[in-house]
Amino acid sequence: MLHPYLENTTKIVQYVLIWIVYAALQIIAMYSLMTIPLWIIILDGFIHATLFGILGILLWSVIHYGNFSILNKFQQLINYIALGVLTIIVWIGVGYGVIYWLFDVLYTNAFIHVLSIRVLIGILIYLLIIQQFRFTLELNKCEAESEETTIQEEVKQKKDEAIEILERIAVKSGTKIHVVLIPEIIYLQADGDYVQIITANGKYLKEQTMKYFEEHLPENQFVRIHRSAIVNVEMISRIELYEKQNQLLTLKNGHQLKTSTAGYKALRGVLNL
Numbered sequence: 001m002l003h004p005y006l007e008n009t010t011k012i013v014q015y016v017l018i019w020i021v022y023a024a025l026q027i028i029a030m031y032s033l034m035t036i037p038l039w040i041i042i043l044d045g046f047i048h049a050t051l052f053g054i055l056g057i058l059l060w061s062v063i064h065y066g067n068f069s070i071l072n073k074f075q076q077l078i079n080y081i082a083l084g085v086l087t088i089i090v091w092i093g094v095g096y097g098v099i100y101w102l103f104d105v106l107y108t109n110a111f112i113h114v115l116s117i118r119v120l121i122g123i124l125i126y127l128l129i130i131q132q133f134r135f136t137l138e139l140n141k142c143e144a145e146s147e148e149t150t151i152q153e154e155v156k157q158k159k160d161e162a163i164e165i166l167e168r169i170a171v172k173s174g175t176k177i178h179v180v181l182i183p184e185i186i187y188l189q190a191d192g193d194y195v196q197i198i199t200a201n202g203k204y205l206k207e208q209t210m211k212y213f214e215e216h217l218p219e220n221q222f223v224r225i226h227r228s229a230i231v232n233v234e235m236i237s238r239i240e241l242y243e244k245q246n247q248l249l250t251l252k253n254g255h256q257l258k259t260s261t262a263g264y265k266a267l268r269g270v271l272n273l
Helices: 004-031 037-063 072-114 115-160 209-216 261-271
Strands: 168-171 174-183 184-193 194-199 201-207 222-226 231-232 235-244 246-251 256-258
Touching: 037 072, 037 115, 037 194, 072 115, 115 261, 168 201, 174 261, 184 209, 209 222, 209 231, 222 256, 222 261, 246 261
Parallel strands: none
Antiparallel strands: 168 174, 184 194, 184 231, 194 201, 222 231, 235 246, 246 256
């Protein structure tokens, strides 16, 4: 599981690369249609790519938090059309305003001649990013539902079985055997066929499954907040909003873990929130 901030950085880099590619393609298209200096076309391409990239972030926020899914198909269509019109107007208006501010009338008039082509490009890009955003939201929803179902089934199974609760965990490391007391554990994290046991004194690798520890650790103290992480609630120092349906836990050792929707629900139950 990637650290939340590393995961965000990866997404940002991917997003920036998309708009760099878009800028390059627009430069090639405009260069074949215009006779002005290449460096001006390059600058124009990156100006409009940057603007659309910023507008794309705003669009994601609107679609993510706008609860479009509760609307009927006609209302959704109207909203998407209105968003598209507003996006294209702002994109073209600000983009041409910047070009006018930089180069005055001379080169601005040259770009006005390709306005219809730019609008067409803008519409196509808008449709692509909206489709991608909708696909991402649907994928996140399916993953959350699948994970919640899995956790609920495991919780039910755990309640149906009489399970011995662990008081300590013995971990073999070379010729040494470390005995980790349960209260010393900060959190556990999946690592392939093993589980990392993180304590204030270090990390220990145990050949065991996350399900085993979820079933054998005290349920009023340890919560499985994600498929890959079980946290000691007594080691949580802060809980804050990470995304609309996720929370970010800051632990007493400074580590941060992202919760799933189902995991946060289970955590709230243990903490009586």
